[in-house]
Amino acid sequence: MAETYRRWLLARRPQGVIKDSDFSLDVSPVPEPGPGEFLVRVTHLSFDPTQRGWLAADSYLPAVKLGDPVRASGVGQVVKSSHPGFKPGQMVQGGFGWQEYVLSNGMTELGPITPLFPGVTPEQALGVFGITGLTAWFGLTDLGKPQAGDTVLVSGAAGATGSVVVQVAKALGCKVIGIAGGPDKCRWVTEVAGADACIDYKSEPVAERLHTLAPGGVNVVFENVGGEILEAALMNLALRARVILCGGISSYNAEDLSAMQGIRPYMQLTIQRARMEGFIILDYMHRFAEGVQALAKLIAEGKLTTAEDIQEGFETCPATLRRLFEGKNLGKQLLKLTDPPLPPA
Ligand SMILES: NC(=O)c1ccc[n+]([C@@H]2O[C@H](COP(=O)([O-])OP(=O)(O)OC[C@H]3O[C@@H](n4cnc5c(N)ncnc54)[C@H](OP(=O)(O)O)[C@@H]3O)[C@@H](O)[C@H]2O)c1
Known part of the structure; x- marks a missing residue:
């Protein structure tokens, strides 16, 4: 398992079109779960126009604080756990933010972390069922x-x-x-x-x-x-x-x-x-x-088909968010960080 992980932090509140310089890339040691905690390796992130609003000002949710990871929904896999409700290998979803790993007690800014329903793909969990x-x-x-x-x-x-x-x-x-x-x-x-x-x-x-x-x-x-x-x-x-x-x-x-x-x-x-x-x-x-x-x-019933636009690479988070405002996406805008399922740690 990696010793360090990356996070995109909010460096300044965007003005006009989102710029790469609105964010800073932080590298930190991967944390170890304490009692009641578990570690998630994020595999997919959802990109949503409302993220632009969360970065800019308080609205229906408080604004992301300067220096905090950018708020985002994601899917990931539990890789280590000292939490009775989560097992290594399990696929989960929650408000993971722009981070490659997330240490959690089960709650995020966007609600509780929940297991993916059996048979539901990460793309569906963040798109049509998200x-x-x-x-x-x-x-x-x-x-x-x-x-x-x-x-x-x-x-x-x-x-x-x-x-x-x-x-x-x-x-x-x-x-x-x-x-x-x-x-x-x-x-x-x-x-x-x-x-x-x-x-x-x-x-x-x-x-x-x-x-x-x-x-x-x-x-x-x-x-x-x-x-x-x-x-x-x-x-x-x-x-x-x-x-x-x-x-x-x-x-x-x-x-x-x-x-x-x-x-x-x-x-x-x-x-x-x-x-x-x-x-x-x-x-x-x-x-x-x-x-x-x-x-x-x-x-x-064959009455609903879905489209996903899947970008790759954690380093492209700011550019992937910008795609929504440039009309580059067709269907749900996602970013894949790594391929699930991963072997349990
Ligand atoms: N109320 C809620 O709870 C809620 C929840 C989710 C989403 N939403 C809203 O639903 C809308 C769609 O969100 P989404 O996540 O599904 O994104 P999306 O539609 O997949 O992506 C955004 C699309 O908006 C269009 N667009 C961007 N800039 C535009 C402009 N200046 N003028 C006209 N069209 C523009 C682009 O399509 P074209 O290439 O066709 O221009 C772009 O592909 C957003 O307004 C979002 O805030 C609201």
Whole structure:
């Protein structure tokens, strides 16, 4: 086993686009578990746009402290244990952060460390059965409440969350219109994810195309992007539409929340008697098992396929996070550090 391990620490709060210099790479001796502790070798890390927010300021979670490892979900393998609940060789997931090894008593900033369900891969644990898949499931079904025959609009449709929303909405019998950046992603959204249409926001006028594709307006908007794309959606609402504010990545590099782009046509909500609602998936933690079951059923029925973009190499953590803001990922953005399963220590 290695004697030292690497950690990416927050060196300064990002301003604008994330830079490598916002982080520092620390090398420390691998710690030994004390009583009630165990050591995890991290194999996979999840990359999520919300990490940019955690680095910048307090929000629904306190900001990462300067000098602390960058907060992140991950999967790993227990390599040493003096904890009765964890055995060497066991695959586990939790808020491991940007670190190659994690010493823990079982709790992380993102909740308890839990074993991977049998048969679930690290990619599935962090993707379709992780935060993004569950966000898609609960945001769409619990807040969007789509009915068969409804028209559902999904921005960020080729991303981890959006691609699951597209397919769940199709499985529920809806007409689905995706929005994504570039012809390759749009082709994937229609041909693989099965949307009825996809608007390339980088080369097409979104509001006009939407009007042509959904002349009666859209019943559900699953919003991942915000800004002008949200405005185009609001200009095309059906009566009593539900607008789900999942995220607004187009403004995440803004100086602070007050500098985010505002919403001009908000009176459309009044005119169409529509509802716009935000949510944070952590509020659904008590229902995660229900969501995993529903998503697993769709996979088994051949109605849900997943895509993962897997980068390699711990040294690429900052660049991998940047990929989300450059639109380089298709599906769930992951980083593989090492191959599981590893022999027990
Ligand atoms: N509310 C919650 O609890 C919750 C939980 C999870 C995720 N979210 C939100 O869900 C959204 C998607 O997250 P994800 O993890 O699934 O990421 P993702 O969609 O897999 O990746 C981000 C995608 O956003 C698009 N994008 C980046 N910058 C953009 C810009 N300036 N304008 C338009 N599109 C841009 C890119 O796709 P294109 O190439 O198509 O531009 C990129 O691939 C984010 O807003 C995230 O914050 C919310």
